[in-house]
Amino acid sequence: MSQSEKLDSLIKRLEAVTVRLENVQATGGSVASSAQSSSSSSQSSSAEASSKEVVSYNEYLEASLKPFLDISKEIGGDLTELATLVETSFTEVGKLINIASKSKKPSDQEITNLFKPISELFQKITQYKDARRGSDYYNHLFSVDEGIKCLQWPLVPNTPAPFVKEMVNSAEFYTNKVLVAYRSKDPKQVDWVNKFKTAVNDLSAYVKEYHTTGLKWNPSGGDAKSAAASSASAPSSSSSSSTPAPKPSTSAPSSGGAPAKNDLFAAINAKRDNAAGGLNKVTNDQKTKNRKEEDRVSVVPGELAKKGVATKTTGKKQKGPEKFELSRGGIEKWCVENFDNKTDLVISETSNKQGVYILNCTNCVITIKGKVNIIIIDSCQKTGVILDDAVSSVEMVNSQGIKVQVNGNVPTVNVDKTDGVQIFLSKSALGANIITSKSSEMNVCVPDGDDYTEIPIPEQYQSKWDSSTKKVVTEVVTLNM
Template identity: 40%
Template structure:
């Protein structure tokens, strides 16, 4: 692993340092972003060294905790770009913000180098604009050098990864030291309590209780059984054996309903909570009220698929959140750049702690949204959905519920039909 660290040191000295110097010549926000970029890769150097001395963390949550110092620096870099969209050097700021995501290669397996290539291409879209803007200005030649230095560093980072971490970050295989267990995440707000057991669940519990009660009878368990006569015993009546057997061919031809197939396929799907590129994937969880997505930044999205009876907390500002085929699911999120989307879901409770521009609800029944003061400007767009209620935080601290109309009235106006919602009274 010493060779890997030495190569990383060379990469920073020979490729990243010139970029920092050209950024200093430009100055201002570009220089500040470059400084944070250098700090980010210094932290990554520490992380690579740590990985050489310990076993890989047992789960993604622990891994993200170890990466928190890097994540916080990336967030600062992204925020500089987002807060300065009208800046004269916005293309510079965008190129750094796009390219810095390449630092996440340590979480990508089994092919981290192509991931870095993707981030490099995103950055090059903006560096090309810089090259075009300053190509005919000899006085501003350092802008040209700056753009080439940034893409050059990202390109060399790919080569470094291919040589030293071909299938992913190399962790120690001999060390027994593992990441310390993390404390449990804080519980979500009380408003997202998913409620008690359903009637079906209660019936199952009653049946299970009856079963255990009968087992606890001991020898008395056989007293209520009906006696089987000799003519009903298959070992004494061969004709019964012939009529009750099913051949192998018949077994193969027994139909499996589509519902059974779907249920079996669902049971076989593994649980997943991981970061794939810029997407957090949360899939196939059941009965988990402690799910947590942390250390996020604004270019990431969160995709939640086929989870049931769960609560998820999303920390930080992300681009978007999508729930698909979820049931009895609660989610608490901080801030959203673009949208939150609910598709093919049932019994969803969602709470926005900060801003969210748009919430779309399609083919979903039973939605409870909780909006705070910062999220009151949200646009709620629903189609083919029912039982949608939006609770708004009142000045006294209580939530006041407002139902979304489900009925529409269309009238002819001479040119076409005018459609309006019929509010519930």
């Protein structure tokens, strides 16, 4: 390349950066952070155009998410730390959008790896909620734990915006509990619910505008792994601001090393010499042998102990080992078993002779690429399955809170002993037969333009004996919508 060509190239890059800075200043963005991102994303005109997704996402965070974070911190309590986890989760998604804006679309496995920090934050939010079951804000925590899954939209092909919007419905059971408890007591709690719904609904609008058929990548961009590495090495003001400062020590610092150690050992020796000094004396009536029979709640009855009868425990049922493999014995099938909080499980090497068996998974998302024979979802909770095509059927049994999205075609969907079902059908799958038994809270979602229309599946029936035909005639009870 000649000197004149290099100079022309440099001038074009400087002009692109100038335009970018002027746009950010007009929208009230940060000039410093914009200059850093624009220098890496202005290698071509298409890269410059793709930065609109990043700018709009930052505007969304300021206009829609920040009010929710502010009111959470204002209410305080367990919602303060929860707000920090939520803020970090949305920031990580922003990093992924920024990487996509200047990178070509990588493989599915690489996308899964890029999404891993967000999945780990989902787990932290769930663990935070589970550790505070006695909290005054437990329904708030549950609402966010359900709704935060809206950030899985970068993994959802074709229909990410309706997926985001559906998360409002997923959390509605718990947000309604908050409204019932506080509607007449504390308007601030009602405002918290409204701001939470606004944040998720506005995210759906953003995704619909900029990522209509999935996370938008830059066909003229560079390598996603390199972009992720440079993003990780760059300082992030948002991440540093969301990290809570360490709590100051309540003990006074020692001015000298040896005197402090001597004081410490002296205190230990004093405690050792009077080790039982601070213990309360156990009176005779507090001893187990002197208690009444009905008060011995922790004693296993002698007859049951002799017979080896197991007593009821409150511990969680232990799961078996995690399994993610293709079993080739007899009929080939993919086995996905015993996973918790894994939203990046992808089966990509498939054939129309294989089956997929998903067992005992909780808070997971499984994506199945290509055409398979049959998919069975057994004993799962709050799990989503995204599939392309199934030759035979998709079956759900003994499960709760299952979402199935069909992007291609499937002839039959069976729902048995499963509560809380959402079935998203593509246009080519509208002719599917949906067979249900002993199930409740079922909805089928059908395409309506760029969005979906949700239609409930009947759960109630009335039967009468027809004397003329000598048969029992069953009809669906009309739903009052």
